[in-house]
Amino acid sequence: MARRLRIRVDYHRCVGSSICVLTAPGVFALNDRGQSAVIDPAGDGVEKILEAAEGCPTLAITVEDEDSGERLFP
Ligand code: SF4
Numbered sequence: 001m002a003r004r005l006r007i008r009v010d011y012h013r014c015v016g017s018s019i020c021v022l023t024a025p026g027v028f029a030l031n032d033r034g035q036s037a038v039i040d041p042a043g044d045g046v047e048k049i050l051e052a053a054e055g056c057p058t059l060a061i062t063v064e065d066e067d068s069g070e071r072l073f074p
Contacts, residue, residue, distance in 0.1 A: 003046055004066035007053075009036045013060035020061060023052035036060070046072075 007027065009020075016034040020027075026043025028036045044052075053061035053073040063073040 002042060005041050005046065005049060005072070006064040006066045007038045007041050007049065008062045009038060010060045010062070011035055013058040014056075015058055015060075017057055019055045019057065020052040023055055024048040028052060041066075 009028075014035040016030060016036070018030060018036075020036050021029055024044040027038060027040055027049055029039045031037040049063060050073055053063050059074055061073070062071070064071050
């Protein structure tokens with residue numbers, strides 16, 4: 001079974017650089033305020049999602065395992 005993730009974007013940190021959208025377009029999209037929104041937490045694989053979170057210049061993205069609560073990033 002695929003790992004279920006809880007992905008959050010901190011809107012106080014997100015500067016709309018789109019890096020996460022380019023890295024994991026199945027998960028992230030820019031909203032009408034030009035900030036990242038999670039459109040589907042299962043839209044890309046775990047590796048892509050973590051790559052997107054690691055690539056965020058402001059560390060706005062947090063990723064947790066939905067079932068265990070384990071923090072995967074940061
Ligand atoms: S990479 Fe970070 S700052 Fe850029 S749009 Fe995504 S969440 Fe926002």
